[in-house]
Amino acid sequence: MALYQIEHVSFKYPEASEAMLTDINITVEEGDFVLLCGPSGSGKTTLLRQLKREIRPEGHRQGEIRYRENLLDDLDARHSIEEIGMVFQDPDSQIVMNTVWQELTFAMENLGYAAEQIQRRIGELVQFFGMQGWLQLGVHELSGGQKQLLNLASVMSLRPKVLLLDEPTAQLDPIAAKEFIQLLARINEELSITIIISEHRVEELFPLATQVVMLKAGEVAYAGAPQEVIRKIWSGRDEFFIPYLPAVCRLFLGSGGEASQRGTEAPIPLTVKAGRQWVSQYAKVLANQAQSSSEISSASADTPLAAALTVPLNAEKAVKQQAEQQAGRLGTTLLECRELFFTYEKNAPLVLKGCSLHVHQGEFFTLFGGNGSGKSTLLHQIAGARKPQRGNIVLEGKSLLRSSSAERSRLIGYVAQNPLLYFTRDTVGVQFKDRIERLEQGSGKGYQQGQTFAISRQERLDELLELFELKGSLDKHPLDLSGGQQQKAALILVLLAEPRLLLLDEPTKGLDPTSKMKLAVQLDAIRGKGTTILMVSHDIEFAANNATRCGLLFDGKLVAVDETRNFLRDNYFYTTIIHRTAGDFFPAAITMKDIGTPWEK
Template structure:
């Protein structure tokens, strides 16, 4: 579809000409960039992890614009973005981030919908009207009075979108909005975004590492590389049709149990509502066991129970590797305590006995050598994920507990993570992975447990699980295609010998 057909001639939502941006004391992230987004477009933005997508999107909303030096022209509607307007809020630009927990600020759904309107000084009559409108449009009425900490991940992300839409923006900017959503929640969220674009005429720009899920909604696509944007053919972003085959050479079918949960029950903090209700799990030594299910089904809670972070109200967890385990939480920032990437990788060197060559090798494998002097919080989300995994693998654990290890990663970064985990498992170690990435599950898992209604609904091999499901399916995407060429004599294997 020609995006110029979506709006009157010459109506431009975003215009950039020779625009450059650099963080203090750093090389330019964006360099001589040109960009034009016609009003009414639904544009996808792709690019490798750390290419600057988040930086560019944040520059569109002055309230979120990062500190740094900018040159050239960047205009949103008729407003030029400059250092002088940094920190000011532009209600014409809505922004939705990857993590809803980082964006939600109120303890109840109705208050979250009204919060932005209150800050803008909207009168009570108009506020009530707008809250009622967006609650109805997004189907929020049934959970309108709930606490935000009781919502699923999909509901939280939809609430973020609805709260921004209550401000009636003309441009909606989203940074990896579906990275933490299960396949069903992802489809529901994208349908809501599609309606905003087509029915309400809001211009949409989405940065994503999962373009194949959004191709049918988009009108155009661009790729950010080397600080510049270039057009991308939408058809080239579609997933392939070839079946995704397992990469495991020796699938673990039987063997000793490494970690086990027996009829455990765990409730939400300060409530009697159970997240897990008599849930059981047995993980065999030397296997990769995947936990799947909808947002809010209890995957993270079960992972924390296995790690000993949460204590069940009822039931028992037996973990023979408790003293030799490593746990990667959903937010990798919680592992960072140092002022540079290099210091993070060296933090446990004395306690675990690895060498300078070891941590430098991991930095090289995850393409972090050029980032060693940066503060970990200055990395992109994908780079933070890889840094956290490298830091844990340096400790040589025998049990690895991973919560969404490929979220927010481009295909190359995801394949780097998957290759590292594959070599780790093939060396005889054990992993439990909570994930929404069905391609990762099919490629690497020995067993899949589906969680539903607080319980383990079933446990099967990936082939058995994917043979009879219509919502959970591996995709022949760029990540899967890259993994087809994995060699077992690869750069990771020697790490675990």
């Protein structure tokens, strides 16, 4: 029985010139696991919100949405609230009560459930979600992953028939994200609850999905079973959507895996386990071929895989040389954090416990760590939003703790996770103009000592608008921009001050693969202008392709700092999908570029 029938649905927001959704046709069966993919602004969130009446946006809709064969609009309010659950991207936006217990009981109490029924359901929930020790905790004491788990448990307290999830792992560290997705798999498999999820982290979700829907500009570009969608995208050489495919299957297809298996319908590996099994087989084939030059010659001609994976076999020396060259290119020390200690409350546990960090001029340093490990706190210390109880922060040999706020803001640019914090005007253009005026009043010149720029701030703004592709958004209200556009606008506001050091807190959060590639180019251009970057991130793949060095923050200290490739090769969890799949057989393989497959840029 079809749970949802979405028939010829189109949707346009009030006063919008173009429709956000155009002629969407999707059928979702009971028990399905549906993955929605596509670039930011393609309509994924809008489509999800059409499926739950209480959060449907205002606008003009055409077409029909049926829920269990009846029009969704005819579903009574109570059944709609109970049977259709929604989990949003930001864990804090959904929590309304002060303690875990209050949050879990909130929905049931509002719907008039009996006390005995509430007790029974809570007793089941805390066992299933492993929340026995949380019940009396305040929600402010929870990590990001725990908060998102609490949101999911609160929705599950009403025993829904379908779960709608809008990028629920966007703010979670890699380990917490995997645990959350594994829990969704249990819910789908053991409770037969239908799941419809919008996500950019597709590596763990493709193997779980029964149906994948790819959206582009509000239209369905591809829809079907994962293997079917992958084959269509790859056989059509759709360069736009190839980056949206899991790295394991791109490795397999790009290296000629199907041809090597003598069948175009051979199963495409979607998991690391399946990928490792395939790579292991062909590592043995290559090892055998290496014994005979004639065999190597014939294999290279007949098997694209052999030609592609021979490069990593001999790349260890080159990788070592590259790391040594990178270390040699590191400039003088720009930033030093010396033995920082910090706690938010007098008797609360320390967040930073003697944390030390060195960042060199011109590098792109990425800081990893679990939710609640202190990464954002460290950025706050450097930016001046918080002052350490002990320790010192030195920039270019001068203590920042003795600098004025104005001087620090000129030297250091900080882009927080929430870009809306940077907007106070009605249009983006007016906000930029106001920023330029304030900078000119504060500095009189607009340039930093030790830096030379041959252009005015207005010319610099024009350059940044071109770089970040925001020229067409100057007349828009900041709230009318997409999340990615808001982030770019906030970054421009910070960069107008020509900071020596740029602090980025989760800049790739919620970005699709195409937007990430563009951001990488933009950040590289910023570094070319003399700005050093320190980024806090959960995005291992992005750091693997762009960072010069990485570090891991744990227990209030930096416990590992190394050149990016060495850092990722020595880790078990904080490493790339490619290295997890092929690293035991081809140690130099960290990113897709190392494999040398087609369609990788």
